[in-house]
Amino acid sequence: DGGITQSPKYLFRKEGQNVTLSCEQNLNHDAMYWYRQDPGQGLRLIYYSQIVNDFQKGDIAEGYSVSREKKESFPLTVTSAQKNPTAFYLCASSIFQGARNEQFFGPGTRLTVL
Amino acid sequence: SQKIEQNSEALNIQEGKTATLTCNYTNYSPAYLQWYRQDPGRGPVFLLLIRENEKEKRKERLKVTFDTTLKQSLFHITASQPADSATYLCALDGSSYKLIFGSGTRLLVRP
Numbered sequence: 557d558g559g560i561t562q563s564p565k566y567l568f569r570k571e572g573q574n575v576t577l578s579c580e581q582n583l584n585h586d587a588m589y590w591y592r593q594d595p596g597q598g599l600r601l602i603y604y605s606q607i608v609n610d611f612q613k614g615d616i617a618e619g620y621s622v623s624r625e626k627k628e629s630f631p632l633t634v635t636s637a638q639k640n641p642t643a644f645y646l647c648a649s650s651i652f653q654g655a656r657n658e659q660f661f662g663p664g665t666r667l668t669v670l
Numbered sequence: 671s672q673k674i675e676q677n678s679e680a681l682n683i684q685e686g687k688t689a690t691l692t693c694n695y696t697n698y699s700p701a702y703l704q705w706y707r708q709d710p711g712r713g714p715v716f717l718l719l720i721r722e723n724e725k726e727k728r729k730e731r732l733k734v735t736f737d738t739t740l741k742q743s744l745f746h747i748t749a750s751q752p753a754d755s756a757t758y759l760c761a762l763d764g765s766s767y768k769l770i771f772g773s774g775t776r777l778l779v780r781p
Contacts (some may be wrong), residue, residue, distance in 0.1 A: 560713075584676025591771075596678065597716075598759065598771040654705070655702040656721075656777050661713030 559583065561606050562647050562662035569634070569641070577632045577665045579647035585660070587653040588630040592616060593644045593664075602645075605630055608652045634667065642669045672697040676760060676772040684780050685748060691745040691775045693760035699772075700762035703736055703743050708757045708774065717758075718745075750779045 560581040569575045575596040581588065589608050591599040592618030610628050619638025632651075634641045645665045650657040671770050675694045693703070698717070701722050706714035718728045720736045727734045733746040741753050757774040764770035 596772040596773060598674070600771075601768055604768065641746070644711075648713070655700070655704070655761075655769050656719065658704065658716040658719060659714075659769065664711070664713050667712075 560662035567667045580629045581649045587650045589648045590632045591646045619636035676775045680776040682778045689747040693743040698765040704761045706759045
């Protein structure tokens with residue numbers, strides 16, 4: 557089955573800790589994205605990557621970091637610098653970057669800071 | 671500033687009726703507009719894409735219109751079913767080929 561997987565589904569973190577969210581896709585897509593979703597709000601773009609070893613900041617990159625060492629993988633680290641990290645995090649991919657390409661989303665990771 | 675507006679109030683309709691959801695935007699001139707469905711606690715699923723030179727697009731019971739003069743897209747579900755209950759998100763192309771998402775409208779279809 558082709559698709560995107562995210563793990564874990566639920567994640568709890570203590571304040572001051574870094575945490576890494578996993579995102580893997582086997583769709584052979586070039587572009588990958590990380591979004592954050594808060595209740596009653598739209599998806600906000602954190603980081604995106606058009607190709608391996610390259611990534612760009614989105615609209616709310618502060619306090620987050622990413623890597624793209626493999627085409628299939630785009631992990632997101634939520635650092636202690638992120639002031640309000642409790643949210644639902646969604647990873648997505650598309651064949652190429654651009655709004656004419658549909659995005660395929662993973663099931664999401666719900667992060668709660670205790 | 672750029673803005674996408676979807677009705678934050680839930681749309682509550684009777685099974686079998688047509689649901690119509692609205693997406694308005696300001697200070698954009700999108701070439702593409704997409705609609706997604708999102709169920710609670712899950713990732714969005716792509717439904718339809720419409721280009722600026724297309725007035726209407728259909729897929730089974732779904733229809734999307736794109737009026738670049740009114741800066742509005744309408745999303746219709748005909749013969750709605752309880753299984754259509756979900757949140758529907760519109761998204762359009764922002765700068766640097768990124769997708770900008772609206773906050774979504776929740777649809778409730780009563781049996």
